[in-house]
Amino acid sequence: MLKKYVVLMLSFLTSCGVLAAAPDTSDPYAMMKQVSDQTFARLKAEQANIRQDPNSLKVVVEQELMPYVNEQYAALKLLGSNLKGAKREDVQAFIVAFRAYLVTNYAQVLTQYSDQQIIFGPKPTIEPTDRISSIDVDIVNSGAPNIRLQFKLRKEKSGAWKAYDMIAEGISLLSSKQSEWSGKIRQEGILAVAAELQTLSEQPIKFESATK
Numbered sequence: 001m002l003k004k005y006v007v008l009m010l011s012f013l014t015s016c017g018v019l020a021a022a023p024d025t026s027d028p029y030a031m032m033k034q035v036s037d038q039t040f041a042r043l044k045a046e047q048a049n050i051r052q053d054p055n056s057l058k059v060v061v062e063q064e065l066m067p068y069v070n071e072q073y074a075a076l077k078l079l080g081s082n083l084k085g086a087k088r089e090d091v092q093a094f095i096v097a098f099r100a101y102l103v104t105n106y107a108q109v110l111t112q113y114s115d116q117q118i119i120f121g122p123k124p125t126i127e128p129t130d131r132i133s134s135i136d137v138d139i140v141n142s143g144a145p146n147i148r149l150q151f152k153l154r155k156e157k158s159g160a161w162k163a164y165d166m167i168a169e170g171i172s173l174l175s176s177k178q179s180e181w182s183g184k185i186r187q188e189g190i191l192a193v194a195a196e197l198q199t200l201s202e203q204p205i206k207f208e209s210a211t212k
Helices: 002-013 028-045 047-052 056-068 071-083 088-110 173-188 190-201
Strands: 117-120 132-140 147-155 161-168
Touching: 028 047, 028 056, 028 117, 028 132, 028 147, 028 161, 047 056, 056 088, 071 088, 071 161, 071 173, 088 190, 161 173, 173 190
Parallel strands: none
Antiparallel strands: 117 132, 132 147, 147 161
């Protein structure tokens, strides 16, 4: 389920033109567009190296995408009620492992990316006191219905906006992973799930054609 949502997210984040300016994190709408521009430009420029060393996609994800993802907020929301009574060091270990897990998943999905057309919804009106915002986009697939996505972003104390969730086909990425992992966290503990996520994050990146 995560792979399905991530491929939609990365299709969006890697779909536009080329823009040299640093992403404007004070404006979530502009930020999402600028991140997509820069990521796509880098993928195009580094295709030869990526084909030779697919693991280099993790570097692309680290440098181009993760600075604009609030993995800590996402991880804490995912843990939800499991935070009650949890040790701070266990929670921190989960956040670190969850971040590494996201990097590997995003990098793996980038091996499947094709240049879909992206249509942004209207720019949302954001009041100075707003801490949460949503950005709607349509992914246009030739010969198939459009896919409607909604990205959730949160404003940090610094004033910078970062993405923390995506809703696709009415299903929240965070909610789906919370449902998948919450039982195991309750039964085996936060560290057990963190260890599993860390192991998954260490898997090498492979192009599908190379595994057939």
